[in-house]
Amino acid sequence: MLVIKDLNKSYDTGKSKLHVLKGIDLSIDEGEFVSIMGSSGSGKSTLLNIIGILDEKDDGIYNLDGFPIEDLTEIKAAEYRSKFLGFIFQSFNLIGYKNALENVALPLYYQNVPRKERNIRAMEYLEKVGLAQWATHLPNELSGGQKQRVAIARALVTDPKVILADEPTGALDSQTTYEIMKLLQEINNSGKTIIVVTHENDVAAQTKRNVILKDGIIESDSFINQKVLV
Ligand SMILES: Nc1ncnc2c1ncn2[C@@H]1O[C@H](COP(=O)(O)OP(=O)(O)OP(=O)(O)O)[C@@H](O)[C@H]1O
Secondary structure, X not given: OEEEEEEEEEEEOOOXXXXXXXXXXXXXXXXXXXXXXXXXXXXHHHHHHHHOOXXXXXXXXXXXXXXXXXXXXXXXXXXXXXXXXXXXXXXXXXXXXOOHHHHHHHHHHHOOOOHHHXXXXXXXXXXHOOOHHHOOOOHHHOOHHHHHHHXXXXXXXXXXXXXXXXXXXXXXXXXHXXXXXXXXXXXXXXXXXXXXXXXXXXXXXOOOEEEEEEOOEEEEEEEOOOOOOO
16 A cells, blocks of 8 residues: 655755655555654654655655655645645644534535535534534634544545654644544555654554654554554
């Protein structure tokens, strides 16, 4: 599904170059549930942004579903993101003046899906995350957990190959974290590949594979006994 080989990334910080990712090798198969951990500054977000085609590598190989992610125009990058990837963020990133249904339907608008079908599909995904009755509510009328459910429905609505989640439970209390992780486990059990960046050991323990970054290299990469939430 996703193959990364000897990937490097540096940032120009004026006088010096900051070498952030130093030869990353990472292959992830369809249906995996992977957590990426590591201390602040270890390169987690940089790696997730490159996987999400939001940032470019300096060199190395990145293949996504067999497609080389290399020298893409902005239009092509947006097309690949829309086709292959769904994003979930710590701060939900919902559009404040659009209701829950409209937020979920938005990625379909960018895929030129007609309005009627957009709304039918968006409602289907709101139902999947248990929020059908909140369809006409604005984000500021929803709790943090509900907002993240809307964001999850939005990430799923295009049926992407991979879900990328950057600290999806970082802004949530422990009970809501539990509920969101349970939902992500269900989504993964239905076959969806999920990659989650987290600082929380509990969250990592609820995935199936844990990758730890340290100073831009993979310090460890192991399949773990998933803590299944019931
Ligand atoms: N656009 C940028 N320009 C310059 N330096 C950057 C840029 N983005 C990130 N960095 C630097 O790259 C290093 C890795 O950052 P990154 O955000 O990937 O780490 P992280 O592991 O996700 O950290 P955190 O857990 O704090 O989010 C840091 O030293 C950061 O300051």
